[in-house]
Amino acid sequence: MVTKEPTVLEEKKLDTVTLTIDGKKVEAANGATVLEAALDAGIYIPTLCYAPDLKPYGACRLCIVEIEGMRGLVTSCTTRATDGMVVHTETPRVSQSRRTTMELIMANHQGDCLTCAKNQQCELQKIARYLGIEQEHFDRLRKSTRVLPIDTSHPAFNRDPNKCILCAKCVRACHEIACVGAIDLAFRGYDAKVSTFGDKPILESICESCGECIEHCPTGALVPKKVKQAASEVKTVCPYCGVGCSIYLGTRGNKIVSVRGDKESPVNKGGLCVKGRFGFDFVEHPDRLTMPLVRKDGRAKDVKVNGNLRDVFREASWDEALDLVAEKLSAIKEEHGPDSIGVLSSAKFTNEENYLVQKFARAVLGTNNVDHCARLCHASTVVAALAAFGDGAMSNSIADFAKADLLLVIGSNTTECHPIIGRTVRQSVKFNGAKLIVADPRSTELSKLADVHLRHRPGTDVALLNAIMHVIIDEELHEKRFIEERTEGFQELAATVRRYTPEMAEEITGVSKSDIVQAARLFAGAGKAAILYGMGITQHTTGTDNVKSVANLLMLTGNMGREGTGFSPLRGQNNVQGACDMGALPNVFPGYQRVDNPDARLKFESAWGCSLYDKPGLPVTEMMGAVSQGKMKAMYVVGENPMMSEPYLAHVKKAMSKLEFLVVQDVFPTETAVLADVILPAAAFAEKNGTFTNTERRIQKLNKAVEPPGEARPDWRIVSDLANKMGHPFDYESAQDVMEEIASLTPIYGGIHYDRLDNYGLQWPCVDRLDPGTPILHEGKFTRGLGKFHAVEYQPPAESVSEDYPLILTTGRVLEHWHTGSMSRRSEVLNTLNPGGSVDIHPNDALKMGIVDGDLLSIASERGKIETPVRITDETAPGLAFMAFHWRESPVNALTNDALDPAAKIPEFKVTAVKAVLAVLDRAAQDNEFFARLAANPVEALKEYDLTAEEKAAILSGDVRRIEKWAGKLDERLKTWLVARLQQESW
């Protein structure tokens, strides 16, 4: 093999360099490539494999130039521009070489441009035209006759290798941007191609369907299945998770035809996940509500969501529906007092709408009974962070994850729940050398990348974090100066964690003490460390304590108030931060101004022209109890779906059904809506204006792209109309009007005005027009002054395993779906990629239960029972089951525990004691003693059973036919299960 040898390059330390390209003096940033320098200077150099967001690759050989003093033709994309360089981009040699290369590509390129989805947008076409490839010249070459099969397995896009030019942009995007590596180049020579592992269809690969490959493909090799050119584009914000990716929606007619990430956005830098890329067709789903609906007289409140709505509801005009609502609510308020009404706002709609909903509750209804689903996800964060730091939000920016030396991810399956942040973590670890510690009972994509994976038992976070802090203090690795100058309560913390030795923690958490020590040293040794966490921390009866422990660890190591460090609760819903900011909480006005603070109340009373109640209202988790007790008579649910999202659904349903009057305002007939008396059709995210605040406190503008269907209206308009009907004028012409009012009343939003949000939005606190916003909180000083350590003791979860319920069930989400699935389950691509739920069971447990992958299981807790197929995987731990909560067919919240964190009132979704048995066994157990015993305790020895001689003989012989004689006809699966079970028995 021939190799060339190095020459030593002298590198000058300059900010910019000046070079000459085609006789023109060009200035370029130091470190820029010749290609970048040329492109910046407006000098076009053709290239097929260069992309600004990918590393230089140097494969297509089209960007070659001649550089004086350098031998041969040099690829400009891999050559750094240096001072004084003289570059020629269009010499005869260069042109000749480019043309030969292009001719070679074209001789091997199959397909008819006219029918190609990329026609007019194809880089190959563009360059061929630019180089003036002549037919005659090109005809000299042998044309490829090879036809490779097209991979059409993916619901969203096709892969046509015949149009592939092997620029490897897709591969590099998959490796460098998505950090997934689902595709790579495989085979050699002419047979080289982009391939999945084992050359299987892409759908069977580890592809996460983020579509970065399609986005980067210069030809028609990777194209969406449904391609329509957009007539115009609107920049707006993705409505899925709290990352808040900036997107461009392409529209044509009144339809969304394309989506692309906003490359300029500091949040997603053009990136999107599968939901953002392929999940917006729900907007046009036929299930959309288009007219106000009023329950027909006498219809019971138990219809299934997929039943025919028209059987239960009748259409009504807006006037009629709003009049009815206004009248009913007024009457109930009149009769039972304002607190007999509860209002649920939504983390899915805009700041303006949240503001109006809480204003409606407080000013029109006169109650503080307003809450939203933040209660179910980050209530504990808000409580604990306010206590520790004085602000209940993420302290730093998403961009900081790329700057950290170490990331601790605890209780967060980031790559699935916050894919774009997950991607940043992966990039930091893979390319920036960042260390990664993952604490999670399950194995996740990130844990596979981690330096240390702390696989602790669910609900033992405090013990784990205390032990880590124990080691840090014990080994004197804590930031003494930071602690002294900026915090209080260290001594108490130190005293408490002293008892949490690694040995003790190992006992509680199941994590080996050496891993704990290693993690502690790694964390304390990092110059800049950030902690990312999610619901694994918050959804516990000790959620507040858990978050406090996270705060403790950060302050102990001085990782607050600096770039690349910080406290990072990853907010779940697109606008959960905004909904909290807007005061859709029972205890605070917008901007966390407490309702029991007289000054604040006075301010809002004078602004809203009414008197306001000074007692905090009920959180959503307590509203259900109030309904059950008959204290709450009516509810106005705006964009929430408690019938899926609340724990102990049987209880919720009972309560909701008991309500005297229920109004649900939503875009789809949700599980909750079907229990309503009146359903109000709302506009979806693409159909309205407003703002969302993402997890990093960035307020971004939502812009209307299409008109709502039928008579659906934006929520802010509906709430305003209702307020007007109820005699309290809400006089807003637009969402912008609402924001002006918000800014005037909410100091942290004081500088938020629509005209300032057009680019990348602003991060609060932003107190006035001149304030550029705050990417990093607590710089120099905590919002509350000194940071406060809270000495926290470990408390076990509310529920633990028992003989009857031997498994712990924990819940979460999957990549393709979102929350209660009302949107994502109605997206064709997302639902095709992941059409239904399953429960994850560890192979050891599966072996014990005698079940195989795909078996239908019956999962029961003390509170309910569901049936779902099983996925056997060691991603979960022995004794631990996992289920996502998106599936209406098998709603896991039928099982979950409604035990609450005492301070934050957040339920303990993450720890539920359950039993899982084969569904057919469970059904057989309903009316058969023998199977009931088996189902109750499948591992119990059969000889312990009290059986007749005939029964015993049948079982002993393993003859299913004889067993059926006394047990009744058995299901086929139950037969095979039973035979296997009997074989295990040792008599």
Add this chain to the structure above:
Amino acid sequence: MSAKGNGNGTSDGQRTVLICQGTGCTSSNSEQIRVALEAEVERAGLADVKVDFTGCHGFCQQGPIVVVEPEGTFYTHVQLEDAEEIVRSHLVEGKPVERLFYRDPVTDEAIARYSDVVFYKKQKRLILRNCGHINPENIDSYISVGGYEALNKVLSSMSPEQVIDEVKKSGLRGRGGAGFSTGQKWEFCYRAPGNEKYMICNADEGDPGAFMDRSIMEGDPNTVLEGMIIAAYAIGASEGYIYCRAEYPLAIKRLYIAIEQAEERGFLGKDILGSGFNFAVHVKEGAGAFVCGEETALMASIEGKRGMPRPRPPFPAQSGLWEKPTNINNVKTLASIPVIIGQGAEWYSSIGTDKSKGTAVFALTGKVANSGLVEVPMGMPLREIIFDIGGGIPDGKRFKAVQTGGPSGGCLPASFLDSPVEYESLAAAGSIMGSGGMVVLDEDTCMVDVAKYFLSFTQLESCGKCIPCRWGTKQMLDILEDIANGKGQIEDIDLLIELGEAVKAGSLCGLGQTAPNPVLSTIRYFRDEYESHIKWLHCPAAVCKGLVKAPCSHTCPAGVDVPRYIRLIAEKRYDEAVAVIRERIPFPSVCGYVCFHPCETKCRRGQIDEPIAIRALKRFAADHARTDGLGELRVAPPSGKRAAIIGSGPAGLTAAYYLAKIGGHEVTVFEALPEEGGMLRAGIPRYRLPEEVLDAEIDVIRKVGVEIRTNTRVESLDMLREQGYDAIFLAVGAHAGVKMGVAGEEISEVVDCVSLLRDVSLGKKVKLGEKVAVVGGGNAAIDASRTARRLGAKEVTILYRRSRDEMPAAKEEVEEAMEEGVDMQFLVAPKRIWRQNGHVRMECIRMELGKTDSSGRRRPEPVADSEFDRAFDTIIAAVGQAPQIPGEMGLAIDKRGTLHVDLDTLATDVEGVFAGGDVVSGPASVIEAIAAGRQAAISIDKYLGGSGVIDEVLAQPEEPQAPPEMEEEEERGRPEMQSLPPGERTKDFSVVECGFTEAEAIEEARRCLKCDLEEE
């Protein structure tokens, strides 16, 4: 070999039997042979004999190899059953087993001792110094020959800078192929900032046929480790990798053993030899991708990524493995290091050339007698490697080209045989040193095929990253396939060059930058072969399957369907056999007697035993046919056109025959001599071609309506035109003898060969003296010498200025001449001739062979002061023949004195005038003249308005036959043809060869492999 001995304890009268256990010998059961030897030694109770094994000797062709030390007896092709004899006869009785000795391919002499084998004698083994001499699985064996002394010296007395300096001073250049200064490379890495650095040994030897790295690792793994540790110390690396392809299991096994033993001895690991220096080595097994020999791809592969090169800069020395400074050296480079440190840079740099120091290892393969690993000082001419060490080309074939540098290298023709082997010279010639592949190609190699072979390898091995490499090589390969299949366009050659240059210029790594070399160099040096494939659908080496059905008929200038008539002979259908021959030539019988049968040289049967005796079979068929093969005489209706043919030799008569018979033209042949036949009559002696045979065939030509006017010399073309000839074919041959160019040759005792033979043939009385000298080495010289013997000369001596190998005369005729008592003096040239005492004296000078000339033969050069003189009665000058073309014809004549024509049409510059045969080509063969006659007939027929199609069906078309079964053919040569006893021959001009008997002919015909029926 080191002064310390061979590592196998030669003291105390102990003897050692060493059996090679390299991959090659092991595959021939050498492990079992070792066990058998051990058992025999034990049985014989030989306490002082130790049986041990070694790595590869590099002469695998001769394996399994057994060496007995200390006497150095070299046994080759040892089989299991030989163990007993070696022990009993050699070790017990002291009688070495001669039948197992190596036999020199040139002298056929049995050679007892290793050190006397020419293959080894001319080598200088530094890198391979221990291979074959020590036990590679025993570190003590290495230590006993001075192993790890260099490491000890480095660690105890040298700083890294001093080591780098020493290596720089040695002039060592990277043996991986690019030849960058090793010391400088180390220095870059040493100077690169960073504490974590890596040292990599590139053992990913991927060239097909190359096995030098493998042999070193198998034969002397510790030397690689030692070199690597020294390099690591110099650059400051504490961790290293040996990247070795997984296809080398034995090398990997021995590396692991060496690493383990080196760790045990403290040469590897922590605090090496108490110096504080730490170094750990890992072996990384590669999956056999050629491109992973490229250093950046290799590092990607170690990192667990797909082995693909990345752009440089940054260079590995700055950012290599895991983005840390990294130094990569080839196995051979590293194996040189202990020698350089041990013997010193000054000593090392005294070996080799100015710019290329030390030795180079080659895997010498291909058409060469001794193939194997060869280590020579840099700068040794290719010729010495190929002809001395390699023992030349086997089977008497002619050298055609040598391909160096593996699949990325180029093919160099004979004119480069004297080029020194070193980086710069090879690069200048369009090839590369590469990692040391050297494939010798002979005349049976098709250069298009060679280019295709190498390109198909690199094309398959391209990683696919760069478009020019991935698709350019495929495009080039497609074009080569087309050319090889007869579907090429003449423009394709330039397109190949254009694409080749584009691939070279446009590719990122060495693979693409060199992949076109085999194509570009073969076009550069063998363009005519490409053109032949494209223009004539002719593969000169008869290799390309798409063009060649049967190599014999493909090679026949006239394209006679050989296999078909041979099948007919086997079936005793002689008339039809002759008809088949007649379909392409009008001289079946003549050719059966005198054709120089190029067909036989390419006969595939020759690869099994001997080629089919095609000419003899043809003669047999012609002799035994009862008809002339024409069947019912069919002559085309008159075309009304007239053609004049000047010269009645084979070219003229062939053209005349076809123009008359198939074209229907009125043809007149003008012959200056009294008898027709040209050289057939006037040049070829009767003992080769009897007059009646010739007459019979000329009669057939007359029969189709050709008029032959003898004794008619044509001086002017205008005259013919005036006579109404529409076209003229000039086929006057080359009947003028060429002067020797020595003083005194004008005297009457000096006669020219052509005149002599002509006079004899035409029945003139010719008187020669008793002592006759013939000067020259061609067929004419042989004819003259044998004719002289028949005319009564007692002593006939041929003087030829080159050696016998370069003699252009047909081998069998040379032999027959010698049988007839003709003496041959080689490397002798005449200088001066004078009369003295009734005799003629000729002063001669001895010659020696010097540099290669354009014909690929070595140029004879006079040896100073070697003159001698001898007396003769007659001197026959047979140094060449030239055409005589009347100047008044006004035709263009080229430098060689031949006529200038358009080779595609044989048209001269003058309208309607064509020329062919010897007058155009210079003296050539009968069959070539016939081919020229055919070509002329085609062109002239077209010129006269005909179709130009002259092929005719005379024999019944063959029933479709099943392809021959591919079974193992038993070896059986051709039958010895009876000929007159030498004593009888010189009495008169009777035909020497008696021809086959029917039984012999049928037997011989059945040996034909029927290649033409093979399925593609």
